[in-house]
Amino acid sequence: MFADYTWTELGSIFAMQGFAGLILFSVFVLMALGLAIIFGQMGVINMAHGEFMILGAYVTYLCSNFVEAFIPALFGVYFFFAMILAFFAAGALGALVEWSLIRHLYRRPLDTLLATWGLSLILQQAYRSIFGAREVGVTLPNWLLGSVPLSDIIEIPINGIFVMVLTLVIAVSVYFLMFRSRTGMQSRAVVQNRVMAGAVGINTERVDRMTFALGCGIAGVAGSAFTMIGSTGPTAGQLYIVDTFLIVVFGGAASLLGTIASSFAISQAQSTMEFFLSGSMAKVLTLLTVVGILMLRPEGLFSHKIRR
Amino acid sequence: MRRLKDLIENRLSRRSVLSGTAAAAMLVTAGAIAPAYADDVNTTGLAVTEDTVKVGILHSVTGTMAISETGSVQAEKLAIEQINAMGGVLGRKIEFIQEDGGSDWPTFAEKAKKLLVSDKVAAVFGCWTSASRKAVLPVFEQYNGMLYYPTFYEGLEQSPNVIYTGQEATQQIIAGIDWVAKEKGAKSFYLLGSDYIWPRTSNKIARKHIEKLGMKVVGEEYYPLGHTQFNSVINKIKLKKPDVIYAIVVGGSNVAFYKQLKAAGIDMTKEKPVLLTISVTEDEIRGIGGENIDGAYAAMKYFQSLDNENNKEFVAAFKEKWGDDIVIGDVTQAAYLGPWLWKAAVEKAGSFDIDKVRLASPGIELTTAPEGYVRVHENHHLWSKTRIGLAKPDGQYELVYETADLMEPDPFPEGYQ
Numbered sequence: 126m127f128a129d130y131t132w133t134e135l136g137s138i139f140a141m142q143g144f145a146g147l148i149l150f151s152v153f154v155l156m157a158l159g160l161a162i163i164f165g166q167m168g169v170i171n172m173a174h175g176e177f178m179i180l181g182a183y184v185t186y187l188c189s190n191f192v193e194a195f196i197p198a199l200f201g202v203y204f205f206f207a208m209i210l211a212f213f214a215a216g217a218l219g220a221l222v223e224w225s226l227i228r229h230l231y232r233r234p235l236d237t238l239l240a241t242w243g244l245s246l247i248l249q250q251a252y253r254s255i256f257g258a259r260e261v262g263v264t265l266p267n268w269l270l271g272s273v274p275l276s277d278i279i280e281i282p283i284n285g286i287f288v289m290v291l292t293l294v295i296a297v298s299v300y301f302l303m304f305r306s307r308t309g310m311q312s313r314a315v316v317q318n319r320v321m322a323g324a325v326g327i328n329t330e331r332v333d334r335m336t337f338a339l340g341c342g343i344a345g346v347a348g349s350a351f352t353m354i355g356s357t358g359p360t361a362g363q364l365y366i367v368d369t370f371l372i373v374v375f376g377g378a379a380s381l382l383g384t385i386a387s388s389f390a391i392s393q394a395q396s397t398m399e400f401f402l403s404g405s406m407a408k409v410l411t412l413l414t415v416v417g418i419l420m421l422r423p424e425g426l427f428s429h430k431i432r433r
Numbered sequence: 434m435r436r437l438k439d440l441i442e443n444r445l446s447r448r449s450v451l452s453g454t455a456a457a458a459m460l461v462t463a464g465a466i467a468p469a470y471a472d473d474v475n476t477t478g479l480a481v482t483e484d485t486v487k488v489g490i491l492h493s494v495t496g497t498m499a500i501s502e503t504g505s506v507q508a509e510k511l512a513i514e515q516i517n518a519m520g521g522v523l524g525r526k527i528e529f530i531q532e533d534g535g536s537d538w539p540t541f542a543e544k545a546k547k548l549l550v551s552d553k554v555a556a557v558f559g560c561w562t563s564a565s566r567k568a569v570l571p572v573f574e575q576y577n578g579m580l581y582y583p584t585f586y587e588g589l590e591q592s593p594n595v596i597y598t599g600q601e602a603t604q605q606i607i608a609g610i611d612w613v614a615k616e617k618g619a620k621s622f623y624l625l626g627s628d629y630i631w632p633r634t635s636n637k638i639a640r641k642h643i644e645k646l647g648m649k650v651v652g653e654e655y656y657p658l659g660h661t662q663f664n665s666v667i668n669k670i671k672l673k674k675p676d677v678i679y680a681i682v683v684g685g686s687n688v689a690f691y692k693q694l695k696a697a698g699i700d701m702t703k704e705k706p707v708l709l710t711i712s713v714t715e716d717e718i719r720g721i722g723g724e725n726i727d728g729a730y731a732a733m734k735y736f737q738s739l740d741n742e743n744n745k746e747f748v749a750a751f752k753e754k755w756g757d758d759i760v761i762g763d764v765t766q767a768a769y770l771g772p773w774l775w776k777a778a779v780e781k782a783g784s785f786d787i788d789k790v791r792l793a794s795p796g797i798e799l800t801t802a803p804e805g806y807v808r809v810h811e812n813h814h815l816w817s818k819t820r821i822g823l824a825k826p827d828g829q830y831e832l833v834y835e836t837a838d839l840m841e842p843d844p845f846p847e848g849y850q
Contacts, residue, residue, distance in 0.1 A: 130672065138672050145664035152662070250495065258499035260688060260720025270724070272698035278671060282696035285664075354696070355661045356688030356720050358500055364659040364685050399665035404656035405628045407665075 137278035146396040148285040151292040152354070153388035155347040156365050157372040158299060161384040163340035164373055166316050167333060169227055170238045173245035174369060175362025177341045180218060180248070181211035181348030182357040183256060186263045193264060201266045208291075208349045215345025216338040223337040228330065245362070252359035260358035269353060284353040291350055295343060296385065302339070303381065312336050375415050377425030387426055391415070474523055474784045477577075480553040481785050486525040488513070488772070489532060489548035491559030491569070496536025500684075502561045504716055505583050505768035506531070507755050509558045512772035515750065522776045523785070530554060538568035545569040549576040555785045556581065558771040561764070563587060563630055570595070577787050581771030584764050585711070585733060587634035588844040593791055596774060597814045597842075599767040600734050602635045604840040605711045608819035609732030610642050612834050613677055617707050621649045623675035625666065625682060628655035632681035635711065638846060639679060651675050656682070661689040667697045670706070680710045687717050691725045701824075702728030714762025715828060723828035735766040735804040736822045736830040747803035760828065766803050773799055774809065806839070814842030 130138075160174045171177075188207035192200050222244060230237045269287060272280040303309035314322040315332045323329045348362075355361065368391075376387030391411060398407035419425070480487035490509050492502040513527045521527060530552050532544035541560065548554045549572065556579045560566045563586050573580050573594040580595045588601035613619045622643050626632025633655065640650050651673045654666055663686075670678060682690045694701075694708075701708050708729040715737050718726055737748060737760060747769065751761055774797055779785055782793035798808040808816045816839040822830025 134672065138668055141668050141671075142665065145668060148664060149662050253495070253499060258494070258503045259716065260500055260685070262718075262720055262722035264722065264724075270695060272696055274698060280698035282664075282693070282698070284692075284696050351661075354689055354692055356685040358685060358720060360496070360500075361685050364661055396662075396665050400669060403654045404660060404666065408657055408660075 134278060137276060140279055141281075142396065142400055144281060144285070146393045148282070148288060149392035149396050150389050151285075151289040152351070153368065153372055153392050154296060154385055155288065155292045155343075155350060156369045157376075157384050157388060158295065158381070159340040159343035159347065160369050161340075161373045161376070161381055162299070162303075162343070163337055165380065165384075166312055166336050167231075168234055169231075169337070170234070170241065171340070172238060172242040172366070173222075173248060174344055175364070175366040176245045176248035176252075177215045177219065177344035177362075178348030178351065178365060179252065179357065179359070179362040180215050181208075181345030182263070182352050182361070183252065183261075184211040184214045184345065185349040185352050186256075186261050186357055189264050201268065204266060204269065204349075208346050211345040211349035212342040213345075215348070216342030219341025220334050220338040222341075223334045227337060228333065231333075249359045249362070256359070258359060260356050260361070263352040263357055265353060287353065288350055291346070295346065299343070299381065308332075308335065371412075371415060375419065375425055377427035380425075380427035383425055383427030390426075475555075475786065476784070477786050477788075478553060479555045479785050479787075481525065481555060484521075484525055485528050486522060486785060487528050487530060487552060487554045488775075489545075489552065489554040489557040489559065490529050491532050491534055491541065491544055491548060491557055492561060493534045493536040493565075495533055498534075498536040498561055498565075500720075501716065501764070502534075504762060504765035505559075505561060507759075508583075508751070508761075508765045508769035509772060511751055511754050512769050514754070516772055516776055522779050523783070527772070534559070534565055538564050541565040542568045542572050545572040545578070545580075546576070549573070549578040554578070555779075555787075556775045556790075558583075558768065558775075560584070566590075566595070579775070579787050579790060581768075581775060583768035583771060585767070587631045588638075588846070589634065591812050591814075591844050593813075594787075595813060596771070596794060596809065597844075598770045598774065599764060599815075600817060600819070600840075601814055601842050601844045602631075602638050603843045603846050604734070604817065604819055605732055606635055606639050607642050608836050608840060609709055609711065609730075609821065610639060610646070610679075612732070612821050613707060613709050613730070614646055614648060616834070617676070617704065619648065619676040619707065621651045621673075621675045622677045622679050623651055623670050623673060623706070624653040625670075625678060625680045626655050627658050627660075627681065627683045627686055629658060632683070632712070635681055636679070656686065658684060658686065660686050663690045663693045664697065667694060667699070671697075671699075675706050678706050678708045680708060681712045682710075683712050685720075687713060688721050691721045691729075695725045700728070701726070704728070713824075714764060715760040715830065716762035716765070718824065718828045719760055723824070723826040726824045727826045729824045730833070731822050731824065731830060732819060733763040733822070734817045734819055735763045736820060736832060737761045738822070738829045738831060739804065739820075740832070741803075741805060743801055743805065744803040770799065770802055770807065770815075773801070778809075808839070810842050812842060812844055814844055816841060 163169050163171050185207040188203055192203040226240055269284055272282045274280045311327045311332050315329050319329055372387050376383030395407055395411050398410055475481040492506045493499050513529055517526050534541040548557055558581045560582050561584050566582055581598055582595055583598050585599040585605055624636045626636055643650055710731050713731055777797045778790045778794045782789035794809050795811045800806055810816055818836050819840050820832055821834040823833050825831055
């Protein structure tokens with residue numbers, strides 16, 4: 126396969142392939158983090174995760190149109206506002222959904238699955254009615270397009286770097302929020318023992334709502350970032366949901382570190398195999414491996430070893 | 434709302450007719466004569482009255498496929514409205530019953546059955562994906578209906594109950610490859626597609642033709658529908674350095690593919706490599722963004738920018754009905770042909786009977802088609818020209834080439850049966 130190429134060419138391609146894997150890794154982490162927080166901390170399987178992402182994408186779309194029409198001078202930086210707005214929009218919707226739907230179902234985990242699936246259908250149809258069935262195009266500022274050429278062959282996509290930096294920022298923020306702040310401590314306390322947490326004066330309802338809203342908000346940011354690399358349409362959220370669940374389940378539902386590790390494993394496996402095999406075959410092999418490992422370790426890669 | 438309005442109007446008109454005895458007497462006489470007259474043009478009990486004929490529109494307006502099928506619904510409604518304004522078909526106004534396939538193939542079959550069996554429609558304009566067409570095909574054959582199918586597709590099918598108004602694979606592919614070989618001096622191709630029947634069959638035809646012309650296929654790959662990460666394959670393309678990327682990626686994947694291609698530093702306007710696609714119409718560019726696909730070539734039969742009188746009228750009428758910011762792609766135009774081809778066939782046959790319409794269909798020609806002149810072939814596909822368009826940042830294609838003659842439809846190319 127490689128006989129016809131020079132060493133420089135091969136070296137460059139491997140460098141770029143490594144970079145492609147890293148981009149995929151960042152994308153996966155970004156997708157899965159919100160879901161992992163909700164799933165891991167609350168045990169709620171949020172089937173509408175993809176739709177929260179697309180809400181973020183639509184917010185970005187609206188922002189880009191608004192800024193282009195009214196304050197074109199700021200067009201270069203609108204993306205940052207759009208992401209912040211996407212976070213709050215998706216977070217607010219998340220809080221509303223938690224209050225109106227999820228909190229009534231905490232003792233019935235399978236029903237949350239159905240309820241959030243229904244929610245995803247409702248949201249899809251709502252997007253379709255509001256924005257139309259067709260995909261919308263989000264115009265990006267010029268500096269986000271194109272690539273940085275490092276050599277003749279090696280070219281690093283700028284939006285890839287952007288997604289990587291964003292993922293890093295969000296992952297670090299989540300780490301501090303969950304493990305270094307009071308809110309995070311309360312949230313973890315509620316996960317470990319809801320009754321006891323309530324007894325020592327933690328407002329468990331409020332914690333649940335914040336956690337759910339946080340997860341949805343991160344989904345919104347992810348959706349906003351993905352307008353750079355993917356499509357924005359009413360059902361585009363469905364494109365991500367399977368991979369997202371795969372990562373969270375494979376990583377071990379209760380562990381954020383597990384989510385990151387499993388993103389890394391799956392993205393590297395996928396992108397390496399895609400290079401040597403065809404796209405569909407790579408997917409098949411990835412899924413087979415994951416299924417195989419889950420048969421041996423049903424709790425996923427990382428799990429809390431605590432007595433319940 | 435519309436249905437309510439129709440209901441009220443119907444009722445009012447009925448009441449005003451019945452109000453005078455003279456009119457009532459007339460109604461009775463007309464009633465006595467009418468069946469005989471209606472029988473002439475309708476011997477099989479279709480929903481044809483003295484002044485109306487019912488047809489069905491069967492597309493997905495909900496679900497994933499709504500993105501693509503909306504344009505077809507709009508085109509068919511426009512055509513029906515225009516035909517009615519001209520006096521209808523055999524003096525009868527067309528009334529349409531619209532059903533939603535919901536992007537679900539069994540639902541398509543069920544709704545098709547409803548349209549044929551309960552509504553007794555004289556023709557159905559509908560379906561988009563090959564999967565939905567395959568699902569309704571047995572229904573149309575069992576209950577003897579007539580389907581006008583608008584999408585360009587993989588071929589390998591010919592039903593007495595379907596008229597295919599889009600191009601089949603060979604029409605789209607062969608002209609495109611000939612052009613890129615001749616005009617761009619292409620020697621090597623990288624074939625890429627979404628993983629289902631249409632891209633796979635199309636690439637099979639493409640590969641055969643490429644090899645027949647003595648050129649080389651350096652890579653062929655398929656990605657699952659909805660795949661959003663193309664960085665690996667883009668790296669592979671960079672390594673293999675083909676002259677042409679031949680892309681048949683569809684749906685949401687399209688957006689991801691072109692955005693990532695651009696981000697990876699492949700500038701299609703430099704034509705190294707040339708990108709040739711048969712799956713991106715103006716509709717898809719809306720989602721991709723014109724700036725991301727600037728410089729790509731598409732091989733199909735219709736572009737919104739075609740410069741002829743028919744098309745100017747069509748685009749103006751379409752925009753007047755559906756709004757100024759709408760775009761019209763290849764399939765939308767093909768869907769627009771459906772009602773017109775049906776009207777011509779019915780009038781040639783002098784009857785709404787499916788069997789007579791079928792016999793009358795081959796040889797039907799439309800000189801008013803937005804794409805120019807088309808003619809129905811014996812095999813129920815259309816003779817049509819194939820055109821190459823260059824994608825512009827404004828989301829439109831600029832026509833760069835069209836075949837001199839009409840391409841003959843060949844749904845069963847040798848070696849693929």
